[in-house]
Amino acid sequence: MKNIKSIFLGCSIFSLVLAGCTNDFEEINTNPNSPESVxxxxxxxxxxxxxxxxxxxxxxxxxxxxxxxxxxxxxxxxxxxxxxxxxxxxxxxxxxxxxxxxxxxxxxxxxxxxxxxxxxxxxxxxxxxxxxxxxxxxxxxxxxxxxxxxxxxxxxxxxxxxxxxxxxxxxxxxxxxxxxxxxxxxxxxxxxxxxxxxxxxxxxxxxxxxxxxxxxxxxxxxxxxxxxxxxxxxxxxxxxxxxxxxxxxxxxxMFLAGLGLYQEHRMTKTVDSVLTIWNDPRVEVLYKPTQKSINDGSPEYKGLANGQSRETISSKGINLNDISLFGAMFRDVPxxxxxxxxxxxxxxxxxxxxxxxxxxxxxxxxxxxxxxxxxxxxxxxxxxxxxxxxxxxxxxxxxxxxxxxxxxxxxxxxxxxxxxxxxxxxxxxxxxxxxxxxxxxxxxxxxxxxxxxxxxxxxxxxxxxxxxxxxxxxxxxxxxx
The missing domain is CATH 1.25.40.390 (Serine Threonine Protein Phosphatase 5, Tetratricopeptide repeat)
Structure with a gap:
């Protein structure tokens, strides 16, 4: 695939060319930097x-x-x-x-x-x-x-x-x-x-x-x-x-984003229940085992209910180290x-x-x-x-x-x-x-x-x-x- 940086550069040049055009028909048709040459x-x-x-x-x-x-x-x-x-x-x-x-x-x-x-x-x-x-x-x-x-x-x-x-x-x-x-x-x-x-x-x-x-x-x-x-x-x-x-x-x-933004994306109870019922190995790619379960030596995946405020999560005593994050493909690999x-x-x-x-x-x-x-x-x-x-x-x-x-x-x-x-x-x-x-x-x-x-x-x-x-x-x- 072409380097996207060069793509943006080409289009930036295109924008500059457009900005520099005149209304003179002959000049446009002889100007090598006119839009017609793009x-x-x-x-x-x-x-x-x-x-x-x-x-x-x-x-x-x-x-x-x-x-x-x-x-x-x-x-x-x-x-x-x-x-x-x-x-x-x-x-x-x-x-x-x-x-x-x-x-x-x-x-x-x-x-x-x-x-x-x-x-x-x-x-x-x-x-x-x-x-x-x-x-x-x-x-x-x-x-x-x-x-x-x-x-x-x-x-x-x-x-x-x-x-x-x-x-x-x-x-x-x-x-x-x-x-x-x-x-x-x-x-x-x-x-x-x-x-x-x-x-x-x-x-x-x-x-x-x-x-x-x-x-x-x-x-x-x-x-x-x-x-x-x-x-x-x-x-x-x-x-x-x-x-x-x-x-x-x-x-x-997301490979370049701050850790806090990545940690805002947790596995949900919805997808956890579906993949558990299916006993589906795709969970290992889409999400990560919880950090707590890794530390305990028994990796497992666990979801969080959607639509909860910070106060609700805190009042329920939910340990965020025991909630799965999105998988390595979404964070650790560019x-x-x-x-x-x-x-x-x-x-x-x-x-x-x-x-x-x-x-x-x-x-x-x-x-x-x-x-x-x-x-x-x-x-x-x-x-x-x-x-x-x-x-x-x-x-x-x-x-x-x-x-x-x-x-x-x-x-x-x-x-x-x-x-x-x-x-x-x-x-x-x-x-x-x-x-x-x-x-x-x-x-x-x-x-x-x-x-x-x-x-x-x-x-x-x-x-x-x-x-x-x-x-x-x-x-x-x-x-x-």
Missing amino acids: DPQFLLANIISVEANMNTYDQGFRLANYLDQFAASVEFERIDRYEMGSNSGYWNNIFRLQSDIRSMKELPASNEAYAAVGDILQSYLFSQLTDMWGDVPYTEAIQALDGNFTPKYDTQENIYTHPETGILANLERSATTLENTTASIKGDVMFQNDLDKWVRFANSLRLRYLMRISNRLTDYSKIQELADSGKLIESNSQNAVVPYLSTAPNQWP DAVNGQYMQYAEVQFALAEAAERGYISQDPEPYYREGIRANFEYLDVEVPINYFSREAIALGEDNLTKILTQKWLSLINNGHEAWFNVRRTGIPPLKPGTDNLNDDRFPVRYLYPESEQATNRMNYEEAAERIGRDNINSKGWWETE
């Missing part, structure tokens, strides 16, 4: 790497792992108690990346392959926006470059399903373009410029989003087409991930974690769910087993010989619960993806903690940023009224009441 590969590399890091570290490890109950806080991370806030930093960064994508597509050196890849990334980013906030600016979202600073908010239904401009239509169109183009790209730090992998990623995202909105669908033929296509992500070698590196400045950020977009295991679990629900004609069990095997392989853990015959694992009863709980675990650290799935299915049933700040309700969105209220108030108020008020309990269009 290759779109630098923007593409930056867009991919920045979003992979934000989704995995800022959004996944630092925020969503608490909502998904992979991590429990001991004091400072109040999102564990559902103090959600607006997450405005991610909102703003998504729109910055959307502007970069538009710039990449409009560069003279761009081509239809860059445009299609840009549309795939744009669709992914807009799905993040709508699934985290609900109705959001979409069709007018990046018109600030044209002087429109008050974009309208589109409905979540139209964002996903509009036949011309919707996410699903854009992904299908992009995949078709890339299958037929003779153009090529550079700067692809995720798939090393392999357009077939971009086709598979686009189709796998379509599967993800069709399952996301499946409670609103009556026609599942598109899911069946994808299942039959042979054009989905089909192995871990095709995962949509960006590796962190062993050398600075491209290391996994490059054991990948920046996440999507993995093969998720695709297999989505197909297993679709089959179990009758959306597609295939048998769910091969997909289910392959999803589990893929996640074990990704974590470099060997599947126990009798794993699939265990009562808690084998399909037969409570199949959806088994499929979706395995999927939930496989999504650890992948942004808010596990949260989206729990909101859609209620599996696994994640209960608010004792000291939650949301009246014992599981939150389903972030608040709109205050900047929207200040600068785009009319459209903000219209959207807030449409979704049922701007609070963390207003469900989106695809969520079941």
